[in-house]
Amino acid sequence: MNTLILRNAQLVNDTGIWRGEIAVEDGVITEVGPSISDVSAMDLDVCGAFVFPGFIDAHVHFNEPGREHWEGLATGSTALAAGGGTCFFDMPLNSDPPVLNAEELNRKRRLAEEKSLLDFALWGGLCPGHADAIDEMAEAGAVGFKAFLCKSGMTEFPATDAATLREGMSRAKRWNLPVAVHAESPEMLAGVIRNANDTSMRAFLNSRPKEAEVAAIRMACEIAGETGARLHVVHVSCAEGLAVIAQARTAGVDVSAETCPHYLLFNADDAVRIGARAKCAPPLRAQEDVEALWRALLAGQVDTIGSDHSPAPPEMRTGEDFFQIWGGISGCQHAFPAFLGELRRRAPQQFARAAGWLAANPASRFGLGKRKGRIAVGFDADFALVDFRNATPIEGKTLLTKHPMSLYENHRSGCHVIDVIRRGKFLVQRGEIVRTTTRGVFLRPSHE
Numbered sequence: 001m002n003t004l005i006l007r008n009a010q011l012v013n014d015t016g017i018w019r020g021e022i023a024v025e026d027g028v029i030t031e032v033g034p035s036i037s038d039v040s041a042m043d044l045d046v047c048g049a050f051v052f053p054g055f056i057d058a059h060v061h062f063n064e065p066g067r068e069h070w071e072g073l074a075t076g077s078t079a080l081a082a083g084g085g086t087c088f089f090d091m092p093l094n095s096d097p098p099v100l101n102a103e104e105l106n107r108k109r110r111l112a113e114e115k116s117l118l119d120f121a122l123w124g125g126l127c128p129g130h131a132d133a134i135d136e137m138a139e140a141g142a143v144g145f146k147a148f149l150c151k152s153g154m155t156e157f158p159a160t161d162a163a164t165l166r167e168g169m170s171r172a173k174r175w176n177l178p179v180a181v182h183a184e185s186p187e188m189l190a191g192v193i194r195n196a197n198d199t200s201m202r203a204f205l206n207s208r209p210k211e212a213e214v215a216a217i218r219m220a221c222e223i224a225g226e227t228g229a230r231l232h233v234v235h236v237s238c239a240e241g242l243a244v245i246a247q248a249r250t251a252g253v254d255v256s257a258e259t260c261p262h263y264l265l266f267n268a269d270d271a272v273r274i275g276a277r278a279k280c281a282p283p284l285r286a287q288e289d290v291e292a293l294w295r296a297l298l299a300g301q302v303d304t305i306g307s308d309h310s311p312a313p314p315e316m317r318t319g320e321d322f323f324q325i326w327g328g329i330s331g332c333q334h335a336f337p338a339f340l341g342e343l344r345r346r347a348p349q350q351f352a353r354a355a356g357w358l359a360a361n362p363a364s365r366f367g368l369g370k371r372k373g374r375i376a377v378g379f380d381a382d383f384a385l386v387d388f389r390n391a392t393p394i395e396g397k398t399l400l401t402k403h404p405m406s407l408y409e410n411h412r413s414g415c416h417v418i419d420v421i422r423r424g425k426f427l428v429q430r431g432e433i434v435r436t437t438t439r440g441v442f443l444r445p446s447h448e
């Protein structure tokens, strides 16, 4: 007996879009076709809505344990669910302590099993002096290992030098797991000449040039090439960085690239206008860079799109000194719909590819591709239903994050999340979070 049937849907997979129906039993898709003859107690006509595979956000910082006052697993996963997410991968920082060993990974896992609305995977950390813990974290089910090539801002999560990166990659390769890097060259950042009295947003933006990002990406690609490890470059903000990754891939390096909706939707002038909510690293770039990033995305140089949701309390996000104000984009609730809204405006024929960037690719790249990321028989019934009817400004009062502060406030998004279903259960219905005691499942990667 099917527990749920969705009818009259426009189903979107990375392979194409078609009009059809979906049947679900016990949280798993049992049938997909033009017309399902069975009936179900929950038999829904979705009136032609687009049904995407649920957004798999492979890059969030929910900051628990230790910094629940910044976000937390309950609020973070709820906000992401409202934004079409059904699954997230939490970064090893800014939880405190960070995840640098199996004990901390297991602790975060237990907390998420207790509090998360969504399925989740966990990144381990790679820092100097901790590379040998990769083995125990891999055994505990880490989805991969994250390193910062420049300062992370957290003293407990120091920058990884080339030797540590090499050692970490060699170990990660034995497990077939990726190493993810925040790529900005510390030497090049240190070499930027600036007026110390100018602490404006514009001065901050100029202090983190594209060249520093490109140089670090090149270095990471070289070490990935030497070690044969899988490399994932997170939040690539410029087309020049993607070009280096494309070249390395052509040369046989196993490298993938992530970008974030904020680099595709906002530019440096927006950062100056919006202020602290738009501070991030790498920073928002010039409009010509935004355009080049779109061209590179549509040319196939991006593998995954993640929110890099990284909030902090409002008191850390105020002041006049943009070098001191804490950075990070709070945006997991709107990354998916705002991106789709803009994609529809720029390239309306590309929804199938969006289902790749937002779901199928993160699933397959990170070893979840047998159950997640596609609308197909045998896959988990994780869906985000969206419509594109009217563009309305996003209001602060609708934010479900711990702090009602988001880069996307006042942004006019042309896409709205109507319903979200995880393993066959509604988490969001008609735009409202459903009260539920259901909890997410820990996802362990499988690379065969």
Ligand SMILES: [Zn+2]
Binding pocket: 059, 061, 091, 308, 310
């Ligand atoms: Zn991040």
